[in-house]
Amino acid sequence: MVSFYDAMQLIVDRAEELSTKMTVEDKAEVTKAGAKIFEQALKQEVLSRHYRHRDTGEDPHLADSIVIKNRNIDDVKDGQSVVGWERSTEKGTHTKGYIANIINNGSRFPQFTTRSGRKYKNPGEVAVHADHFIEETRNNPVVKQGILKAEAEAMRKIINRKKKENNL
Template identity: 40%
Template sequence: MNNDDFLGLDAMLEAAGGIVNLTIEEREEINGAGAEVLQTALAEATKDKHYRDRKTGKVRHLADSIEIGTLEGSIVDGNKAVGYSTKDANHARIARFLNDGTKFIQGDNYIDQTIEQNAGAAQDKQIAELTKILDHKEAGK
């Protein structure tokens, strides 16, 4: 008996071939699933820590400006980024000040903590999406 067959490596390599050959759209679906978890968690954390009931006018509140997309200037390879918008106001800069602190503001590391606490849930969502895609590919063979 071949050692590869005994360890199940043939099946693992076949599955890995499916992973390596994912299309950009499939990678976007997988990464987007994880990004949605982080977006929701980050919005909730921002509201819990830094939301004030005040009129913001035309400018969205910091907690409402979290977006999923690709980074400007990066190649389209299926990666997704989660972050604060800079369109109507530089919310990314404000969030960094609140997270890291400044000379006048004590930082609370809420972004770092939220990402750390929700990384497992985001990865579970990505694994579920990957499994769904691989099952669909397997059914199409």
């Protein structure tokens, strides 16, 4: 017969195995499930607030440029997932991440300059007012609930897979 201490230790060991001792691939699988939900919510928010029904040519719309990376912000695979736009490159700073930052946080000065390089405000030029659509999407309780449900489902699949592997 197993002692009470041994039974409790077995429960703790199994719980640690499924939580803190998860592999990087399993953590990435869980966070990617939540990232997909956040990507859909962010895309819907951008479309509802900042979409003009016009032809953009070869340049895709901000909502169509949202990417998911199964790595952290420093491009290291540690189980985190990142949702957003590509960083600015050396070729130019006007990438979608740059544009989303201006729309989200606003600008203090007008974003357009004259051909002579004049940066001061002329009649008709205005600074961009902050919209904070990223924070509002991130803090939306419905979106948070959806992310948690998706991550819980992914975690449930991992637990069931580990149970089958260990014949529990």
